[in-house]
Amino acid sequence: MARVKVFVYPKKGVLDPQGKTVESALHTLGYKKASNVRIGKYIEMELPDGDNKKMVDEMCRKLLVNSVIEDYHFEVAA
């Protein structure tokens, strides 16, 4: 089986209120150097071995990602 890891995150320029809130919490904890905190999603799945890239990309575009607000990349590990 191939392990697929999909990373979905807010598009550059799209406000990420979660990231902003976590960033300020990090600052409160003393981690003042943390900047540009962005929060996304990590999705993993298994697929039969083979060339899955096209299919995974299709899954992202059809369901896993909303391209208005999110970007993505994925890794397929044999």
Place this chain on the structure above:
Amino acid sequence: MKFGVIVFPGSNCDQDCYHVAKNVLKQPTKYVWHQETDLSGLDCVILPGGFSYGDYLRTGAIARFSPVMEAVKKFADSGKYVIGICNGFQVLTEAGLLPGALHRNRDLHFICRHIELKVANNKTAFTSACKTGQTLNIPIAHGEGNYTCDAATLKELKKNKQIVFTYAGENPNGSLQSIAGICNKRGNVLGMMPHPERASEAALGSVDGMMIWRSLLKR
């Protein structure tokens, strides 16, 4: 006017919408389960608020693939009226029936309170009983009502006068240009975050939501 109220697993404003259409507006109204695909005989379909499919993945992302949504698309293509309220609005954007997307409120809070809604365009089927610039007292109740779209889409929305409602005064959720509701280019599909069905009887503190229903019934 015959109303259909779509019920997804997790919808929770379906009964409110049904009640208003049936008992307040006194129109023939029925529920349409998300597995159904027959919308024949209906004139207006309402996608109610709630948390369809638990808001899993993204709000509205899974509901969009319900069997009924193909029928809703055809219904909209035929020029009939579709209203998405709150989660219904989120479903309509995910389904591509309306442009843009709704994401997390600027301050992360779930906001549940009455707001002043400004009618930005009264030349729509949903606002013809209003005056442009008029404000309506209608509640919002959402955690993800922060409307956004790219610059080209915003330009289109403005050019075609698709921005139907904006928040008057303070922007509660950070939405682009204070957008609270938009329609499609053809003007028969409306999506809005505020809940007119919660402001259609005096006992609920406001009847301003009636302005939207009244506009629709003039058709």
